[in-house]
Amino acid sequence: MINFEKVSKFILSDISINIPKGEIVGLIGASGSGKTTFVRLACGLLTPDLGRVRVLGKNPVNYRQKYFSDVSTFIVGKNLLDKETSVIQNFEMLRIMYGINKSEFYKRYNEISEMLDFKGYEYEKVISLSFGQKMRVEVAAALILEPMLLLLDEPTVGMDQNAKECLTKILKEKASEGMTILITSHDMQSISNICTRLAIIDKGTLIYYGSKERLRRKYLPKNKMTITFEGEMPNIDDLPINRYTIDNDKITYEYNDNYISSSEVVEVILDQTEIRDINIEKSELESIVMQIIGGQNEFYRSE
Amino acid sequence: MNDTLHLMTVYSKTTARAWFQYRVDAVLRSLAVFARESTGIIVIYFTLLKFNSLNGWNIYELLFLYSLIFLTYGIMIIFFTGLRDFGNMVREGSFDRFVLRPRGILFQIIFVNSDWFAAIGHGGLGITLFLISAGKVGVHWNIYNALYYLFAVIGGVLIQGAVFLFIATLNIYLIETGSIKELLYWNVRKFAGYPISIFNKGVQFLMIYIMPYAFVNYFPAQFLLRKEDMSQYPEIYLYLTPIVGVGMYLLAYAFWLYSLKYYKSSGN
Known part of the structure; x- marks a missing residue:
């Protein structure tokens, strides 16, 4: 659907990516990393200095109309x-303009x-709307x-x-x-919440493109599991676990997905004691991305 | 085709509604344009009080000459306001809106906005000058002359539209072209209020071959008035206005189409 082959433009450098049909891809990166340039190239508002952009199999600049x-x-x-x-x-x-049936x-x-709640001001001129109202209307128009x-x-x-939740629902x-x-x-x-795949751009370079799960596994595979047990405290000394803490009948393990899976941990504990409750916390995607990009403060600034 | 006509109608209605939302203001602003443009005529009037004629052209003949400039500009600006303001669109990035829609970009620019105050001010002055002068310049108004006049007006609109389109296209490369427009269009237009024969050869060359205002008003007026100074120019020029208009417009359009590929969207 979108194909970039070694594309360079402004800060973007040597970007190659293929976005297949039916995917929701989230493009993320710090302020000034080239996200908007990427979108402008994809919609034909910019021509690449180097490389080739194909959208729906065609060069978007030449096939605008x-x-x-x-x-x-x-x-x-x-x-x-x-x-x-x-x-x-x-x-x-x-x-x-788009020739759509009335x-x-x-x-x-x-x-x-x-859904986006703008019916109340549909007869207002766009110029008289607040920024938030205008955003709803402009997104709805797309x-x-x-x-x-x-x-x-x-x-x-x-x-x-x-509005964000409604937009998420509509996009899904x-x-x-x-x-x-x-x-x-x-x-x-x-x-x-929305995307099936993520593309991360850092200083104009595509540093990750793939599923959210792979990103978690690859960059920050640390998970946290809290087990409420009944009976003897389980012995997990032989397991490749980073650390654990005990609070009465609760034990919290921090472990690495690459070395041991959640089910393996549970299996070992079940062999030794009875489990009343399990709670698994996956690492936050946001912290993973911030760790990769390394510019936490900048990240929150809109491009 | 029906969709295109429908879209043109909706655009035109919407634009007119926006411009005439405040009616008193609309009338006053149109009158202000009319009054501002009339000052040039007043200067000519007082000049002619001293000399009686200018290279053989009396006051009514000069008003007739002037009327063509204002009338053609008044019509042209209805269609080409978007091109007049194109530099701002490119700098602000609002031109992207037209690029991102599945219709001809020029079509959208033409129909999305019309400066009705300029159209009424200039066009109204053109019609007023025509009404004052047409009966006093010795033109026998028959169907042929009327048809000639109609085609001359269309040609004059196209010539100025082509100049606007050409200068607007330069914005794609230069971003700012205000001074080029001032130099090539508005300054040369000041000469066009007079018979070109009063100027030196350089200015005449400019007005016939570079910025061909002579085909907007001088040669069409000469066709109807047949003043003596026409003997300096080939007679074929009397008939060329529509051809020059179409030719210039097509050239400017080709330049526009070619240049769009190089359009670089501005930042957010």
Whole structure:
């Protein structure tokens, strides 16, 4: 769906990536790492200095008009709607421009406007909306076109928790229907909820691309398991466990996924004592990414 | 095709609604443009009070010459406001919006905005000058002359539209072209209020071959007025306005299409 071959542009250097159909890919990186440049290359707003960009099998710069019926883009900070026109009028113009059937379009519009909660100001001019309201409307305008490929650059900026959750729900629905989605965000919580794959860019270089699970295993395989037991305290001296702490009938183990799995730990303990409760804490994706990128403070600054 | 017409209608209605939302303000601003542009005419009027004629052109003939500039600009600006403001669009990054839509970029720019105040101010002045002068310049208005006038106006609109399109396209490479527009368009336009025959050869060359304002008003006016100074120029020039308009527009459009590949989106 999106194919970059040794692409260099501005800070981006030698990026090669292939995003297959139906995936929701989260593109993350510190401020100024090249996330927005990546999106602009993918949507044909920029031409690479080196390498080749192919989207839906074509060079997006050369096939802009045909290509954009199948691709929908939202870039934070870019006004993709006419600010002097009302929200509903803007959507009507989109409908005509994309040649979408009226009843089908307004069915989608009613659903999205209710979910993202902007029906109350649909007759307001875009210019009179607050930043958060405008974000909802602009993101909705990208979603409503139901493209094959959806490119979202920082779509959750300025959205409240409720709107973020609704957006997550909508994106998951769209992905289950086969839409391919590339989303950049500094909001790790949203990204980890939505995406099936992650791409991490650091100073213009792609340092990781793959599933969230692989990322966990590869970079921070430390898990924490708390077991409430009944009876004798289990002996786990022979297990490759980093450390453990005891609090009455509770024992907490920290162990490495690469050396021992959760089920193996449980099996050994079950042989020795009765287990009343088990709680496993996986390492936070956010802390993994921050550890990889190494710039915790910068990471929270939007590009 | 129906979709395109529908879209044009929606765009035009939306734009007109936005411009005329505050009616009193709209009237006053249109009048302000009308008054501002009239100052040039007033200067000519007082000049002619002293000399009676300018290289054989009397006050009404000069008003007729002037009317073509204002009328063609008034019509042109309805369609080409987006190109007039293109530099700002590129610098602010709002041009991306048009690039990201599945319709012709130029089509969107043309129909998404119209400076109606400029259109009414300039166009209104053009029509007023035409009404004042047309009956007093000795033109026998028949169907042929009327048709000629119509095609000359269309040609004049296209010539100025092509200049706007060409200068707008330069923004893709240069980002800022305000001074080029000032130099090539607005300064040369000041000469066009007078018969080009009063200027030296260099200015005449500029106005015929470089920034061909002479085809917007001088040669069309000469076709109808047949003043003596026309003998300096080939007679074929009297008929070339629509051809020059279409030719220039096609060239500017080709330059536009070629240059779009080099458009570089600005930062957030």
